[in-house]
Amino acid sequence: MSDDVRPIIVFDSLCPLCSAQAQFVLRHDRGKRFRLASMQRLAGADLFRRFGVDPDDPETLIVVQGGRALRESDAALAIYRGLGWPWRLAGLLALVPRRLRDRAYRWIARNRYRLFGRRSACWVPSAQDRDRLL
Numbered sequence: 001m002s003d004d005v006r007p008i009i010v011f012d013s014l015c016p017l018c019s020a021q022a023q024f025v026l027r028h029d030r031g032k033r034f035r036l037a038s039m040q041r042l043a044g045a046d047l048f049r050r051f052g053v054d055p056d057d058p059e060t061l062i063v064v065q066g067g068r069a070l071r072e073s074d075a076a077l078a079i080y081r082g083l084g085w086p087w088r089l090a091g092l093l094a095l096v097p098r099r100l101r102d103r104a105y106r107w108i109a110r111n112r113y114r115l116f117g118r119r120s121a122c123w124v125p126s127a128q129d130r131d132r133l134l
Contacts (some may be wrong), residue, residue, distance in 0.1 A: 006035050007065040008134065009079060010047050012058060013038035017108075017116040019123035021061075022080075027127045028083050034063075036133050040122050043134035059109040071111075073101035 009025065012018040022036050037044035039098070045055040051062055051069040063075040070078050073093070080090035093101065125133055 004035065005066070006033055007063050007078070007082065008035045008037050009061060009063050009075075010037045010039055010044045010049065010053075012112075012124040012133070013040055014119045015112050016119060017054060017112055018061065019119065022123065022125075025079060025083070026125060026132065028087060031084070032132065033082050034079070036125075038122055038133070041134070044079045059106060073098065073105045076105065077101075 009022070011022050013022070025034055025036065037047060039045055039048055039055045039058055047062065047064055048055040048058060050095075051060060051071075053060060053066070053071070057070075060071045061075055062069040062071050063078050077091055077094055080087045082088075
């Protein structure tokens with residue numbers, strides 16, 4: 001990738017829910033802590049494969065930092081904690097047992113296209129945010 005050590009969020013840019021989450025991060029990440037990688041592009045697909053996620057049939061997003069990846073609800077909570085106040089309050093959901101959080105996460109992930117539709121083309125960020133996409 002690069003020498004940049006900021007966390008990378010790998011997401012599905014054909015999923016309206018996932019793309020909305022990426023846009024939310026770009027809007028609220030004032031410190032520009034996170035970078036984004038679409039699983040439909042080479043960098044995102046490579047990261048998915050490196051951490052054992054099939055880019056052709058993913059059921060999670062991942063947050064990669066320091067050679068390790070968080071997935072499912074742990075990844076989602078890490079994103080909100082990384083956005084700072086008031087979004088970090090969502091980190092309190094970590095008090096819910098992971099087994100329950102991940103069960104809910106997996107249900108939404110498996111049904112995301114049925115619930116939210118599927119884009120015919122990948123979401124593309126604005127010109128001012130393109131430097132944050134890999």
